[in-house]
Amino acid sequence: MRSYAVLTELAGKLVVSCQADAGMPLDGESYMLALARSVLLGGAAGVRIQGIHNVRAVRAAVSVPIIGLVKASQPDSPVYITSRVQEVEALADAGADIIAFDATDRPRPETVPALCQAIHARGLAAMADISTLAEAEAALGAGAEVVGTTLAGYTDHSRQLDGPDYALMQDLAKRALPFVAEGRIWTPEEAQRAFETGAQFVVVGSAITRPDVITRRFIDHLNQSPQAKS
Numbered sequence: 001m002r003s004y005a006v007l008t009e010l011a012g013k014l015v016v017s018c019q020a021d022a023g024m025p026l027d028g029e030s031y032m033l034a035l036a037r038s039v040l041l042g043g044a045a046g047v048r049i050q051g052i053h054n055v056r057a058v059r060a061a062v063s064v065p066i067i068g069l070v071k072a073s074q075p076d077s078p079v080y081i082t083s084r085v086q087e088v089e090a091l092a093d094a095g096a097d098i099i100a101f102d103a104t105d106r107p108r109p110e111t112v113p114a115l116c117q118a119i120h121a122r123g124l125a126a127m128a129d130i131s132t133l134a135e136a137e138a139a140l141g142a143g144a145e146v147v148g149t150t151l152a153g154y155t156d157h158s159r160q161l162d163g164p165d166y167a168l169m170q171d172l173a174k175r176a177l178p179f180v181a182e183g184r185i186w187t188p189e190e191a192q193r194a195f196e197t198g199a200q201f202v203v204v205g206s207a208i209t210r211p212d213v214i215t216r217r218f219i220d221h222l223n224q225s226p227q228a229k230s
């Protein structure tokens, strides 16, 4: 496995995912750039950015590491995070330093080794988004530098949890497999626990950059309280 300076640079640090679903009010490159600049002001060491135009816009303005990905639904396949070599090429052209791709064990348009090879051919680091230990082992065996717990709870065959999947992190740590903690991390304490469990770095998204989701959590909680107005 090659070593990538960008992974060393992020070790022990917080990366913030800046994403908006298609059609949401923050869906637009100027908004993504503003979010990226804001989280960097707050001390994020890097950003995770979805979409070619967003990666290009953020790359032009910031020098921190960018984890790039493309979300695109595929015909006859449930995978939607970077699943094609042509997406890898476009992310590399746009200036990503690390490319995140779906490495789950599901029908896919192109294989995990083919994606890793395409990422490495551009001199970039491969971050395999996985949902289980077996997927992590397969992806690292196929050449990925690091796995992300990103898709734990988002495949039918993985543990469905409300919070971060620490059991998966522990399994990865026990086997000394390099991993990034990502997915449903809502508090600084949860991020700290992920580091204590052995994460190389931690990625937080919704808790910082999705005001609609954050607001909904407040509303849902308040609606459950006896004082709530119906």
Ligand SMILES: CC(=O)N[C@H](C=O)[C@@H](O)[C@H](O)[C@H](O)COP(=O)(O)O
Residues within 6 Å of the ligand: 017, 019, 069, 150, 151, 154, 182, 183, 184, 185, 203, 204, 205, 206, 207
């Ligand atoms: C499952 C999936 O599609 N995850 C996506 C991956 O890029 C993003 O929608 C998440 O926001 C990101 O993983 C960060 O996670 P959280 O927002 O829970 O902190």
